[in-house]
Amino acid sequence: MAAAAEVVHDWSGEFPLEASSVPAARATAAGLLGRFDWAGDRDAALLIVSELVTNAVRYARNERLRMRLAVSWPQGLVVEVTDEQPGVLPKQTCPPSVNAESGRGLFLVQALGATVTVSQTTRGKTVRAELEER
Incomplete structure (x- = not known):
């Protein structure tokens, strides 16, 4: 049996549903990753947040x-x-069409090595990406 994960750092916060939240969330994540001393692929992590x-x-x-x-x-x-x-609920594993103008987000997140799950909540959905530290 696998051991349960030990959460070392945990943060959550809210952002308005507007375009300016994308760079704000990315900047927040950049600061937190530094504070958390996360040694994984920082660029991949920030791109995942953005997507x-x-x-x-x-x-x-x-x-x-x-x-x-x-x-x-x-x-x-x-x-x-x-x-x-x-x-x-977003599609998780479908490669985007060559001519598609959108639909690459979760595919890109998975290509970065993250495991993606999508779950319904009582009021909406949660998209979760897990990225190993390597």
């Missing part, structure tokens, strides 16, 4: 999103973005 927040801003209809960053041992970094848009 997940962008998806929420683009597709959700509520006013706010919640982002959570957690570093656990031995798993690594967890990035979660929750919005209150029920019933609209």
Whole structure:
């Protein structure tokens, strides 16, 4: 049986559902990763934050999103973005069409080595990406 992960650092906060939240969430994550002394791929982690927040801003209809960053041992970094848009779950593993103008976000997150899960909540959905520290 695998041992349970030990959460070493955990942070969550809210951002308005607007385009300016993408760079704000990315800057917040950059500061937190430094404070957390996370030794993983920082660029990949920040791109994952950008993609997940962008998806929420683009597709959700509520006013706010919640982002959570957690570093656990031995798993690594967890990035979660929750919005209150029920019933609209993103496709997880479909490669985008060559001519598509969108639809690459979660595919890109997975290509960076993150495991992506999408779950419904009582009021919407949470997209979770787990990235190993390596």
